[in-house]
Amino acid sequence: MDVLLEVQELTKYFGGLGAVRNVSFTLHQGEMLGIIGPNGAGKTTLFNLLTGFLKPSGGKILFRGENIVGLKPWSIVNQGMARTFQIVRPFHQLTGLENVVISCLSERGAARAKKGAEEKAWKLLENVGLAGKERIVAKDLPHGDLKRLELARALATDPELLLLDEPFAGLGLPEIHTLSPLIQKLSQEGHSIIIIEHKLRELMKLVKRVMTLQFGEKIADGTPEELSRDQRVIEAYLGKGGRTFATV
Amino acid sequence: MFGKERRSIFRGERLGLLIALAILAAVPLYIKDRAIVELVILANIYAVYVASWDILCGYTGQVNFGHALFVGGGAYAAALLNFYFKLPPWITIFLGGGVAAIFGLIIGTPCLRLRGPYFALATFAAAAVPYGLTDVYWEVTGGLDGLYGISPIWPTLTGKYYFSLLLTAASCGLIYVGGRSNKGLILKSIREDEIGAMASGINTTRYKLMTFIVSGFFAGLAGAFYSHNQLHVGPETLSINLSVLVIIMSVVGGIGTITGPICGAYLLTIFNEMLRQWEELRLLIYTATVVLMLIFVPKGILPALTEEIGRVFKKKKGGEIAYGRTVRGPGID
Numbered sequence: 001m002d003v004l005l006e007v008q009e010l011t012k013y014f015g016g017l018g019a020v021r022n023v024s025f026t027l028h029q030g031e032m033l034g035i036i037g038p039n040g041a042g043k044t045t046l047f048n049l050l051t052g053f054l055k056p057s058g059g060k061i062l063f064r065g066e067n068i069v070g071l072k073p074w075s076i077v078n079q080g081m082a083r084t085f086q087i088v089r090p091f092h093q094l095t096g097l098e099n100v101v102i103s104c105l106s107e108r109g110a111a112r113a114k115k116g117a118e119e120k121a122w123k124l125l126e127n128v129g130l131a132g133k134e135r136i137v138a139k140d141l142p143h144g145d146l147k148r149l150e151l152a153r154a155l156a157t158d159p160e161l162l163l164l165d166e167p168f169a170g171l172g173l174p175e176i177h178t179l180s181p182l183i184q185k186l187s188q189e190g191h192s193i194i195i196i197e198h199k200l201r202e203l204m205k206l207v208k209r210v211m212t213l214q215f216g217e218k219i220a221d222g223t224p225e226e227l228s229r230d231q232r233v234i235e236a237y238l239g240k241g242g243r244t245f246a247t248v
Numbered sequence: 249m250f251g252k253e254r255r256s257i258f259r260g261e262r263l264g265l266l267i268a269l270a271i272l273a274a275v276p277l278y279i280k281d282r283a284i285v286e287l288v289i290l291a292n293i294y295a296v297y298v299a300s301w302d303i304l305c306g307y308t309g310q311v312n313f314g315h316a317l318f319v320g321g322g323a324y325a326a327a328l329l330n331f332y333f334k335l336p337p338w339i340t341i342f343l344g345g346g347v348a349a350i351f352g353l354i355i356g357t358p359c360l361r362l363r364g365p366y367f368a369l370a371t372f373a374a375a376a377v378p379y380g381l382t383d384v385y386w387e388v389t390g391g392l393d394g395l396y397g398i399s400p401i402w403p404t405l406t407g408k409y410y411f412s413l414l415l416t417a418a419s420c421g422l423i424y425v426g427g428r429s430n431k432g433l434i435l436k437s438i439r440e441d442e443i444g445a446m447a448s449g450i451n452t453t454r455y456k457l458m459t460f461i462v463s464g465f466f467a468g469l470a471g472a473f474y475s476h477n478q479l480h481v482g483p484e485t486l487s488i489n490l491s492v493l494v495i496i497m498s499v500v501g502g503i504g505t506i507t508g509p510i511c512g513a514y515l516l517t518i519f520n521e522m523l524r525q526w527e528e529l530r531l532l533i534y535t536a537t538v539v540l541m542l543i544f545v546p547k548g549i550l551p552a553l554t555e556e557i558g559r560v561f562k563k564k565k566g567g568e569i570a571y572g573r574t575v576r577g578p579g580i581d
Contacts, residue, residue, distance in 0.1 A: 051447070053443070053446075072446070072451070072453075073443075073446040073447060074446050074449050074450055074451045074452070075451075077446075077447065077448070077449035078449050082447070082449070083447060085444075085447070089441050089443060089444040089447070090440075090441075090444070091436070091437045091440035091441055091444060091445075092440055092441075093436070093440055094433070094436060094437065094440060098433055099437075101430070101433060102433060102434060102437045102445065102448045102450065103448040103449060105430050105433070105434060105450070106448055106449025106450055107449060107451075108449055109448075109449060117430065153444075153447075153448055154447075156448070157448065157449045
């Protein structure tokens with residue numbers, strides 16, 4: 001398998017605080033990688049660095065072999081890396097359909113919309129389970145639907161690599177159990193996915209590889225089973241001596 | 249393409265626009281009072297001012313407090329070119345628009361880095377500079393008195409009127425169509441959430457800058473026309489009063505709809521003139537009315553009106569017609 005994303009010693013300092021420190025990892029084409037870590041571990045900062053919303057203090061991000069550090073967020077999207085946000089960011093006054101159409105109008109999204117942006121948006125909304133809600137203004141949609149809308153918007157740019165920032169946050173179990181297979185399907189369709197999630201049980205069902213961050217540093221990278229036995233990961237979550245409670 | 253409901257609203261809106269255009273076209277045929285025709289010409293020009301303001305501010309959400317920079321830039325460019333180089337009005341009007349478009353580029357580039365009140369202050373300041381310059385270079389610009397003796401656009405009043413209507417219909421029409429297009433949708437997404445728009449792969453900087461240029465061009469066009477209409481150019485075309493008036497008209501009419509601000513421009517221009525019979529109370533009544541409107545019709549006249557009509561229409565049909573809130577068009581924007 002080809003390497004799609006290679007991150008080399010990525011570092012971000014906010015003043016004296018090292019939010020992300022010397023994080024390196026690689027992601028292969030078609031792979032699904034989970035990222036876990038306690039609050040403030042630097043997970044979302046890592047996403048912001050990857051997608052160009054923050055400039056790294058050091059390190060390299062090679063996407064398909066090219067260094068994308070310093071590119072604007074929209075050019076990174078148009079190179080094929082799209083993201084969702086932990087706290088949803090819909091265009092409140094626009095309808096569900098219009099929300100997705102915007103992404104379909106991006107350079108990359110438009111180039112891959114054979115039948116036009118709208119047609120594509122309809123289809124995507126149907127795919128994420130929002131059929132029949134195309135005309136509802138985003139501010140009137142419930143949280144679960146906004147999470148799906150967020151996903152549809154990212155997909156509308158035709159990403160090769162999809163970064164999902166806590167897709168299950170704020171969702172109930174029934175909702176998670178319909179969203180999770182959708183993510184699984186996207187992976188099977190060939191999308192490479194990096195997924196940040198706090199709901200470990202749900203995450204472990206999805207991914208075969210998990211990376212753990214703590215205080216901005218990578219402390220572990222391996223299969224879910226390996227991680228559940230890793231002393232440092234358990235300590236990061238449960239503190240010293242937490243091993244006895246660990247039943248992931 | 250956006251489905252049946254949207255088309256029907258579109259049709260309704262277009263019908264309204266056609267009726268408005270027909271009424272405006274009939275003005276010089278039935279109204280013989282020169283003062284009233286001149287007033288409607290002024291309202292036509294104001295309509296372009298506000299429409300060009302709205303495509304930048306109502307759509308992308310950045311409130312420009314210095315729209316007079318574009319208006320005055322166009323007005324002075326046209327007047328100077330006509331006065332000193334004897335260029336005919338039909339050329340200077342377009343050159344005026346061009347100069348204002350360049351102003352849009354020059355002001356837009358640094359202003360794009362600013363947000364909210366900082367953006368507003370920067371645009372405010374940008375318009376104040378050329379206002380001062382007209383006085384500094386009074387030998388060229390005529391100072392506070394301005395320049396007299398600009399060529400008329402057309403010798404007869406009726407001809408001048410139709411010219412102004414052509415300018416308004418073409419400019420506002422283009423802005424309207426642009427606003428309702430996919431490009432307009434992208435501008436709205438920038439207003440709603442700029443970061444979200446970036447994450448959708450939209451080059452927000454480029455779109456904002458383009459809008460600045462377009463907004464400047466049309467405002468400059470109308471400003472240039474104003475010079476040839478008044479046969480005079482003066483610093484009032486660059487004044488903060490004008491910038492604020494444009495904002496008031498837009499807000500009263502309904503920001504972000506193009507049609508709303510245009511409606512506001514006509515209503516307020518005519519209303520202001522009607523109040524001249526009570527000259528001493530004019531400003532008081534005018535201001536009080538505007539304030540009351542902002543309190544009771546914060547969305548603006550036109551969106552509130554269309555929503556009301558939509559509600560009545562829905563009741564009559566008794567069916568589930570998705571109106572206003574769920575469809576693109578005035579009333580939700």
